[in-house]
Amino acid sequence: MTATGARNAPDVVDVVALGESMVTFLPSRPGRLADVPSFDRGIGGAESNVACVLAAAGHTARWVGRVGADGFGDHLVEAIGGYGVDVSHVRRDPRRPTGIYFRTAGDRSTDAHEVAYYRAGSAASAMSPVGVDLDALRAGRVLHLSGITAALSSDCLDLLRELTAPRPGRPLISFDVNHRPGLWRDTRGPEVLLDLARGADLVFVGEDEAEEAWGITGGPARIRQALPEPQTLVVKQGAHGAVAFSALRGQMCRWGGTGGLDGTPQAPGRATTPRPAPAPAPATFEPALHVDVVATTGAGDAFAAGFLSATLRDLPVRDRLRHGHLTAAAALTAPGDLAAPPARAHADRLAALDDTAWGTLRLGPGWTRADEHEGPEKEARTP
Numbered sequence: 001m002t003a004t005g006a007r008n009a010p011d012v013v014d015v016v017a018l019g020e021s022m023v024t025f026l027p028s029r030p031g032r033l034a035d036v037p038s039f040d041r042g043i044g045g046a047e048s049n050v051a052c053v054l055a056a057a058g059h060t061a062r063w064v065g066r067v068g069a070d071g072f073g074d075h076l077v078e079a080i081g082g083y084g085v086d087v088s089h090v091r092r093d094p095r096r097p098t099g100i101y102f103r104t105a106g107d108r109s110t111d112a113h114e115v116a117y118y119r120a121g122s123a124a125s126a127m128s129p130v131g132v133d134l135d136a137l138r139a140g141r142v143l144h145l146s147g148i149t150a151a152l153s154s155d156c157l158d159l160l161r162e163l164t165a166p167r168p169g170r171p172l173i174s175f176d177v178n179h180r181p182g183l184w185r186d187t188r189g190p191e192v193l194l195d196l197a198r199g200a201d202l203v204f205v206g207e208d209e210a211e212e213a214w215g216i217t218g219g220p221a222r223i224r225q226a227l228p229e230p231q232t233l234v235v236k237q238g239a240h241g242a243v244a245f246s247a248l249r250g251q252m253c254r255w256g257g258t259g260g261l262d263g264t265p266q267a268p269g270r271a272t273t274p275r276p277a278p279a280p281a282p283a284t285f286e287p288a289l290h291v292d293v294v295a296t297t298g299a300g301d302a303f304a305a306g307f308l309s310a311t312l313r314d315l316p317v318r319d320r321l322r323h324g325h326l327t328a329a330a331a332l333t334a335p336g337d338l339a340a341p342p343a344r345a346h347a348d349r350l351a352a353l354d355d356t357a358w359g360t361l362r363l364g365p366g367w368t369r370a371d372e373h374e375g376p377e378k379e380a381r382t383p
Contacts, residue, residue: 013060013086014312016140016171018132018163019047019149020124021065021080022099022117023072024337030105033114039102043079044337046146046178046301053305053327055084057341059312062086064137066123072098073123089136093123103297105335119152128155129162137163138171142308145200146176147193151183157192164199175200175230176304179213190214194226202311203230204304207237220245220283234307234321236300241287242324244317286321291332292364298338302331306341310351322351322358333365342368 025039051061063085067073069092076098081087099119119125127149137143143163150157164173177193190213197203210216210223220235220243227233232246306327310320326347331339341347346368353361 011136011139013062013140015051015054015059015142015144015308016062016064016137017047017051017144018064018127018137018159019045019146020099020119020122020152021045021048021063021067021076022101022119022122023075025100025102026336027103027105033102033104033116036104041075042336042338043076044101044298046148046176047144048076048080048085049298049301049338050144050176050305050308051085052080052083052338053302053341054309057305057309057327058344059309060086062089062136062140064089064132066091066093066127066131068092068096068098068123069094070098072100089133091123091127091131093126096121096123096126098123105295122152124149125153125156127152127159129159131155132159134162140171141312142174142202143171144174144176144304144308145196146178147189147196148178148180148183150192150196151180151189160196161199164196166199172202173200174202174304174308175204176300177203177205177209177213178300179209181212197227198229200230202232202234202308203227204234204236204300204307206300207235210235224283234324236303237288239288241285242303242321244284244286244321246284246317284317284321286318286325287359289325289329289358290360290362291329292362293332294365295335296332298331298336299328301337302339302341303328306347309341319351323347326350329363330368333363333367340368346370 022044024042024044026042027033027036028038028040029036045065048063048065051063055061061084063080067076067090073092077087077090099117099122101115101117101119103115104113145160145163150160164175175197177197179189179193181189193213197205205223207220207223214226216222216226220237223235224233224245232244235243237243303324307320307324309327310323315323327341330341333339342350350361
């Protein structure tokens with residue numbers, strides 16, 4: 001299915017992202033939180049990060065969330081809107097504050113990494129099926145969600161269950177599992193996340209994440225066995241690469257919504273008849289790039305944004321994975337939670353490299369600013 005006519009539908013955007021965004025404080029130098037003398041203010045939030053990157057990549061994007069009627073809420077709305085994201089459906093809460101967090105400069109996978117969240121009782125935790133504009137949420141070719149929202153409160157979980165429920169004409173539902181054990185108030189988190197993922201059309205999950213949350217070992221194929229329902233399942237394998245299990249072209253998504261051929265979204269409401277689940281298709285693996293890592297925060301969100309961008313453009317599955325890797329590389333080679341994606345023509349040129357050139361490509365800080373008309377030798381060297 002192509003995207004023909006989607007942009008002509010009234011009030012339809014390419015992607016709507018729902019979730020909590022917070023003001024983040026980044027350390028001025030490495031060290032323990034107790035030792036860092038000052039912090040620089042930024043913004044962070046898995047879903048709003050995806051919306052910002054997609055808007056920077058030339059797509060129409062909307063972020064729906066809830067922030068406090070405070071200065072931090074003002075900053076979030078202005079900063080996210082500054083990326084070109086539609087923030088007109090963000091609600092302001094006069095009683096609850098905007099969430100904030102502090103983190104250290106180290107890699108989050110190391111024991112030295114520290115994060116201090118101040119989000120309990122935040123404005124975003126009050127999101128519910130009756131507290132957001134459901135029409136605005138569904139007025140996108142893609143609705144992007146994550147498991148973080150489900151962990152914030154019972155009302156937030158009710159909202160995600162409403163949005164992932166079978167519904168004729170719903171947008172393509174993209175769901176990033178984003179398992180955060182520290183956010184859940186009980187032990188139901190893994191079960192809830194699996195149930196939500198089964199209701200989505202496109203799911204992103206890390207191989208290590210699936211093991212931690214669901215105890216699944218044995219590789220991506222075992223994860224697909226546990227999650228046969230989504231039309232497309234993307235299993236991220238860190239520095240190794242990523243695997244996509246996708247329906248064969250010509251097969252429709254389960255609910256007859258806008259997820260069409262090979263998971264390419266149409267405008268909301270185009271199809272109304274439920275159809276069978278897609279038959280199994282061969283897995284597509286694409287190795288990750290060699291990257292000189294500056295910071296890992298935000299790389300998963302960037303990967304999702306790159307994959308979604310290529311999906312919206314109806315590119316082949318291999319190219320969707322490569323655009324995910326390229327957008328993640330932009331985040332990995334820059335500080336902070338958000339990084340500008342490569343220009344579309346630049347990314348397309350790199351994604352079109354043959355397997356040998358792709359395998360020897362190495363990207364470092366500043367690579368996204370390279371002249372897109374120059375050959376890949378400007379960025380690449382044999383690792």
